[in-house]
Amino acid sequence: MKIIVIGSGFGGLSAACRLQASGHAVTIIEKRDKLGGRAYVYEQDGFIFDGGPTIITAPWLINEIYEFAGKKPDDYINLVKIDPFYNIRFPDGAVFNYNDDKENLLDQIRKFNPNDVEGYQRFSKDLGEIYRVGFELIDQPFTNVWDMVKVVPEMIKLRSDRSVVKFAQKYFKDERLQQAFSFHPLLIGGNPFTATSIYSMIHELEQKFGVWFAMGGTGALVRGFGDLFTDLGGKILIETEVSEIIVEKQKAKGVKLQSGETIAADAVVSNADIAFTYLNLIPQKFRPKYTDRKVKSLTYSMSLFVVYFGTNRKYNDIAHHEIIMGKRYKELLEDIFDKKILAEDFSLYLHRPTATDQSLAPEGCDSWYVLSPVPHLGGNVDWTTQAEPYKQTIYKFLEENYLPDLRKHIVTEHHIDPLHFQDTLNSYLGSAFSIEPTLFQSAYLRPHNKSEDVGNLYFVGAGTHPGAGLPGVISSGKIVAKMIGKAD
Numbered sequence: 001m002k003i004i005v006i007g008s009g010f011g012g013l014s015a016a017c018r019l020q021a022s023g024h025a026v027t028i029i030e031k032r033d034k035l036g037g038r039a040y041v042y043e044q045d046g047f048i049f050d051g052g053p054t055i056i057t058a059p060w061l062i063n064e065i066y067e068f069a070g071k072k073p074d075d076y077i078n079l080v081k082i083d084p085f086y087n088i089r090f091p092d093g094a095v096f097n098y099n100d101d102k103e104n105l106l107d108q109i110r111k112f113n114p115n116d117v118e119g120y121q122r123f124s125k126d127l128g129e130i131y132r133v134g135f136e137l138i139d140q141p142f143t144n145v146w147d148m149v150k151v152v153p154e155m156i157k158l159r160s161d162r163s164v165v166k167f168a169q170k171y172f173k174d175e176r177l178q179q180a181f182s183f184h185p186l187l188i189g190g191n192p193f194t195a196t197s198i199y200s201m202i203h204e205l206e207q208k209f210g211v212w213f214a215m216g217g218t219g220a221l222v223r224g225f226g227d228l229f230t231d232l233g234g235k236i237l238i239e240t241e242v243s244e245i246i247v248e249k250q251k252a253k254g255v256k257l258q259s260g261e262t263i264a265a266d267a268v269v270s271n272a273d274i275a276f277t278y279l280n281l282i283p284q285k286f287r288p289k290y291t292d293r294k295v296k297s298l299t300y301s302m303s304l305f306v307v308y309f310g311t312n313r314k315y316n317d318i319a320h321h322e323i324i325m326g327k328r329y330k331e332l333l334e335d336i337f338d339k340k341i342l343a344e345d346f347s348l349y350l351h352r353p354t355a356t357d358q359s360l361a362p363e364g365c366d367s368w369y370v371l372s373p374v375p376h377l378g379g380n381v382d383w384t385t386q387a388e389p390y391k392q393t394i395y396k397f398l399e400e401n402y403l404p405d406l407r408k409h410i411v412t413e414h415h416i417d418p419l420h421f422q423d424t425l426n427s428y429l430g431s432a433f434s435i436e437p438t439l440f441q442s443a444y445l446r447p448h449n450k451s452e453d454v455g456n457l458y459f460v461g462a463g464t465h466p467g468a469g470l471p472g473v474i475s476s477g478k479i480v481a482k483m484i485g486k487a488d
Contacts, residue, residue: 001266001487004029004255006242006281009037010053010470011460012271013225014065014477019269020232021069023487027235027263029242029255031426035226037271037461038425038432041219045412047310047367048360050219054351055187055321056212057205058471062221065474069232076224078215082356085211086321088180089402096180100207113174123171123181124207130197131204164190165330167197179329186373188468189301189433191337193330196439205471213320213356245270245277247286251455267456269480274435274447274463275300275428287453298441301433301468302336303376303418307391308369310361311409315352318402322350337436340379342386346372346394350402365411370394376418377430383417391415434463442467449479458483 001024005016008030020026032040038052056062059079066073073079088096096108109120168182184202185195214220230236244256245268254264270277275298278290326332326347335343349371354361361367372394375381399406418430427434435441446465451457460476462468 001025001484002264003027003267003269003484004263004265005269005271006245006255006277007031007037007271007461008035008222008226008236009271009461009473010039010221010225011462011473011476012037012269013222013229014474015269015271015458015460015480016234016477017065017225017229017232018068018477018481019484020229020234022481022485024484025233025235026229027237027265028229029240029257029263030236030238031241032424033239035236035238036219036222039218039222041217041222042308042414044308044414045310046362047308047365047412048217048219049308049367049369050217050351050353051306051308051416052218053470054213054218054353056214056218056221056470057202058209058474059212060209061471061474061478065225066228069228071228071231073224076227077221079212080215080356081210082213082320084319084321085206086323087319088183088323088325090176090179090325091327092176094176096176098180100210109177112177113172116172116174116177119171119173120177120181123168124204126171127200127204131201131208162197164192164195164197164200167200175329176325179325183323183325185437188437188472189431189462190437191302191333193333194337195437196442198442199437202469211321213353215357215359217353217357217360242272242281244283245281245454245457247283247454250286250453252451252457267458267484269458269460269484271461273425273427273431274459274461276426277459279428280426282454282457289452290447295428298447299436299438300376300378300429300431301436302373303421303430304432305372305374305387305390305394305415305417306369307394307413307415309410309413311366311368311403311406312364312411313409314354314364314366315403316355318350318352318355320352320355322348322352322402324348324350324402336373336375340375340381342374342379342381342390344393346397348372348394348397350398370398374418376432377422381418383419387415387417433468434461435467437467449476450483 003024003026005012005028016026040051042049063073084097084099086098165182168178172178182192185192185199241258242255243258246254252268256262278295326345351369354366421427422430458480466472
């Protein structure tokens with residue numbers, strides 16, 4: 001079969017590599033000047049900045065793509081384990097040093113609240129069952145209601161109606177520990193106060209398999225998959241934008257490009273934002289189920305404000321991954337997800353990959369990004385005027401608390417905000433993670449991997465099942481590749 005994959009994020013790359021290895025003739029069509037989608041790489045003044053996901057869990061999902069194609073992962077990528085996974089820093093100065101060393105974790109918990117040690121042991125035990133159920137679902141399609149019916153009893157038994165925060169509160173009394181063991185949904189665009197407790201399994205995933213980094217940055221993962229794809233005979237078109245999915249007799253038959261050229265195909269896989277695909281690439285008359293009204297009625301994840309910067313000095317007391325909690329937790333998340341206002345305070349993810357890989361910056365320098373969750377464009381924030389003062393407020397905070405004299409040492413910088421997600425990444429409302437991961441937008445209740453409206457049209461990436469994050473989007477590619485099957 002001739003198959004077109006629209007977009008080259010990790011979902012598209014996962015599907016494309018598997019489909020090409022299965023004997024199909026696959027073409028990736030990418031709008032930007034290089035592969036990666038949200039995992040785009042910026043190179044600036046000798047510094048390398050990973051634009052997108054930087055926390056790698058479930059490394060076997062990456063390795064098995066190479067193995068499926070009969071190749072050795074080590075010939076393409078070099079994954080190393082990070083320790084600590086994160087430092088989680090709190091406004092009172094306390095630091096939770098988080099890794100998979102159980103004795104260290106218990107010592108860290110004891111330092112915050114000795115009475116919560118026993119709570120963590122129960123938390124860890126109960127997570128085992130949630131993880132078992134959750135990971136059984138991650139690479140299984142949910143294309144009909146019976147797929148959902150089969151798992152409902154277990155989801156009820158596990159109290160999936162509870163939020164991640166409610167689940168953590170059951171085991172920890174210390175509010176800081178409740179935050180440390182409930183923030184994970186933010187990594188995939190979810191609000192810990194509304195995301196189903198199934199997402200607590202991210203902690204168990206990290207405990208079982210660690211947190212990893214690709215030497216050369218996440219961009220090295222993109223290049224590794226791109227090299228695998230071309231080694232298998234796949235074709236890549238960059239700086240080429242799709243304007244329409246061609247539908248004939250209710251089946252996808254190829255794509256029309258912005259240039260006016262058409263490319264025929266037997267199947268189309270969209271790794272473009274799912275709302276953008278429905279609203280802009282499929283003519284409305286061909287999508288009776290996913291109407292404009294239905295697409296717009298879904299709830300979408302928050303967006304992100306990210307500053308990439310390089311310093312001409314090193315800050316060796318800062319770890320590879322730092323989670324910096326703000327003074328408010330629930331209230332700040334309400335501002336972001338519900339009120340959709342830009343708060344004066346923030347929680348931050350500070351990324352310093354040169355703690356692990358000095359090749360990402362000139363000698364003696366550090367490469368960074370700092371990320372702040374912000375409302376998507378459904379709010380009323382004017383980023384054309386707010387971006388610069390917001391960036392300076394973040395710099396000032398970092399300078400006063402963690403990175404002395406920071407602004408004196410910044411030698412290069414740029415930022416992205418919700419307008420970048422909307423205008424460059426074609427993400428509806430400038431959402432950074434597409435459809436928000438809530439109980440009623442999960443599994444069968446999430447947009448399906450196979451279109452319900454158009455035959456031979458498939459979806460991968462953050463907006464479809466199983467959801468955002470590297471394990472989710474890579475698994476979506478595996479699901480679609482299985483659905484399409486081997487070439488005749």
